[in-house]
Amino acid sequence: MPRSPRKKVLWFARLEYRFHAWRERRARARGLRPSVTGFPGYGTEQWVRVLGRVLIAPPLKRTSTGEFASLRGWRSFAAVPVGYAQVRVTIEGVTHEVVADRGGVIDAKLPASLAPGWQTVTMTVEGSEPSETRVFVVGSDVKFGVVSDVDDTVMVTALPRPLLAAWNSFVVDEHARQPVPGMAVLLERLSREQPGTPVIYLSTGAWNVAPTLMRFLRRHLFPSGSLLLTDWGPTHDRWFRSGRDHKEVNLRRLAAEFPDVKWLLVGDDGQHDDAIYTGFAIEHPSNVTAVAIRRLSPAEAVLAGGRTVVDDHSAAEVPWVSESDGAGLLERLEDVGVIRSDA
Numbered sequence: 001m002p003r004s005p006r007k008k009v010l011w012f013a014r015l016e017y018r019f020h021a022w023r024e025r026r027a028r029a030r031g032l033r034p035s036v037t038g039f040p041g042y043g044t045e046q047w048v049r050v051l052g053r054v055l056i057a058p059p060l061k062r063t064s065t066g067e068f069a070s071l072r073g074w075r076s077f078a079a080v081p082v083g084y085a086q087v088r089v090t091i092e093g094v095t096h097e098v099v100a101d102r103g104g105v106i107d108a109k110l111p112a113s114l115a116p117g118w119q120t121v122t123m124t125v126e127g128s129e130p131s132e133t134r135v136f137v138v139g140s141d142v143k144f145g146v147v148s149d150v151d152d153t154v155m156v157t158a159l160p161r162p163l164l165a166a167w168n169s170f171v172v173d174e175h176a177r178q179p180v181p182g183m184a185v186l187l188e189r190l191s192r193e194q195p196g197t198p199v200i201y202l203s204t205g206a207w208n209v210a211p212t213l214m215r216f217l218r219r220h221l222f223p224s225g226s227l228l229l230t231d232w233g234p235t236h237d238r239w240f241r242s243g244r245d246h247k248e249v250n251l252r253r254l255a256a257e258f259p260d261v262k263w264l265l266v267g268d269d270g271q272h273d274d275a276i277y278t279g280f281a282i283e284h285p286s287n288v289t290a291v292a293i294r295r296l297s298p299a300e301a302v303l304a305g306g307r308t309v310v311d312d313h314s315a316a317e318v319p320w321v322s323e324s325d326g327a328g329l330l331e332r333l334e335d336v337g338v339i340r341s342d343a
Contacts, residue, residue, distance in 0.1 A: 023080045027056040034082045036106070036123040038133020039210050042198055042226040044257070045114060048135040050098070051227065052106040053207055054085040054125050079208075081105075082125075090122045090130070103231045105207055116142070116196055118224065136226055138258060142196045144289060145258065146187065146225075147251070148266040149273055150203035150213065153294055154183045154222060179220040180294065182326025189330060190264065191223040193339060198261075199225030202250055204243030207231055244272050251280045255287040262289035264338060266329075269322070270296045281318055290319040290338045292329045 038052040057079035081104030089096045091112045098108040106123070116139035122130040138145070151157040156178045191197045205213065207229045214227070230246040254263065265280070265288060267273025274293055281288045291313070313320035321332035334341040 021083070024056060024082055027080050032056045033128065034085060034125050035128045036087060036125050036131040037211065038121075038123055038131050039207070039229075040133065040214070040224065040226045041135040042200065043112065043114070043135050043137050045116065045137060045140060046111065047109055048091065048112045048114065048119075048121065048137065049226075050089055050091075050106060050108050050110055050121060050123070050133070050135065052087075052123055052131070052133055053210075054082040054087060054100045054104040054106065055079040056082060085125050087123055087125050090124075101231075103207075105231055134224075136198055136224075138198045138261070139196050142194075142198070143260055143262060144194050145198040145200065145254075145261045145263045146190050146266065147200045147202050147254070147263050148187060148225075149268060150201055150205060152180070152268045152270045152296060153266060153273075154180055154187070154201070155213075155216060156180055177216055179216075179222075180326060182328070182330065183294075184220050184222045184326070186326035186330045186333075187266075188221065188223045189339060191225075198258075199223050200228060200254065201225050202228045202247055203230075204246060205229050244276060247272075247276050248279065251276070252283070255280075255284045259287070262287055264289050264333075265291045266294075267292075268294040268296060278313075281316065285317050288318045290321065290333065290336060291316075292333060293320070293322045294326075294329065295322055295324045 034054050034056050036052050036054055038050075041049045041051045043049055083100065083102040083104055085100045085104060087098050087100060087106055089098055089106075089108065089110060091110060092114065094112075096108070096110050098106060098110070100106050114135075114137045116137050118134050119137055120132050120134055122132050124130045148154060187199060191199050201213070201217070203213075210227055210229055213229075217225075228246075228250050230243065251265075254261075265273075265277045267277060277288075277291045277293075281291065319333075319336035319338065321329060321336060323329045323332055330339060333339045
């Protein structure tokens with residue numbers, strides 16, 4: 001009797017873990033030790049969601065200006081993840097013990113009493129040097145936030161086409177990646193117009209590219225924000241993790257964690273953003289202030305494997321706007337009153 005697909009994938013997931021464990025043993029035999037890389041998280045004045053990853057990797061070279069040297073995409077995937085590592089997280093002098101998942105990813109919700117704005121927490125593993133990361137604490141009086149996709153929304157990637165996805169992820173120099181015109185200005189305007197606005201970059205990209213993404217956003221003057229990425233590879237019931245599920249789960253989580261915040265959802269028509277945002281707006285209408293969809297150009301649509309069908313939102317309870325770049329979306333958001341036209 002043939003094995004079920006579920007059992008095959010479970011076996012493959014175990015094989016992946018054993019492969020990384022073998023790589024970890026080899027790296028430790030060469031004298032390398034794990035360290036923690038922190039990613040921007042978020043929270044309230046009572047708790048924070050701390051994000052990071054435990055890896056074994058050679059130190060990165062820095063340029064004369066102190067910035068990390070230019071990297072090919074494949075180097076982001078060459079580090080060895082340390083599964084189930086014991087990590088010490090210190091917040092305002094209070095230390096918490098957390099455990100990374102089997103891919104070395106840290107995603108922990110911890111109690112804290114912090115003032116609104118960006119705050120620093122530290123993490124360490126196996127006695128390594130403390131690694132600092134930041135969390136954005138959302139004030140209790142904040143009622144507006146921004147959730148933005150990354151691929152083909154802030155960064156031109158044409159990600160859905162597999163060969164181009166592999167090329168962009170593993171080969172292209174990070175300095176060769178281009179921002180979507182006008183998107184940095186749009187997001188910066190949104191975060192500046194209402195002080196204390198949380199910005200969440202919600203992407204189907206892998207945690208491996210988080211440091212590259214952080215440098216890209218900083219280099220192209222996007223507002224600082226929290227990262228919610230995912231991890232590639234098999235799970236207990238599928239060959240690869242579902243990017244759509246990842247977005248839907250995190251949107252629902254944001255609605256539960258910030259019941260009084262209304263989010264502006266920003267995406268593009270090259271993947272499933274329209275369908276995901278439609279479903280979220282139907283489920284949580286009180287948590288959506290508007291939706292902004294970037295239309296891909298004909299050439300980008302071809303590279304991305306075509307556009308998704310965009311529903312008719314003329315009768316939607318929240319405004320839906322669509323344009324080809326950030327400048328156009330800014331104008332449309334001014335038209336519907338999400339952004340002040342005299343700002």
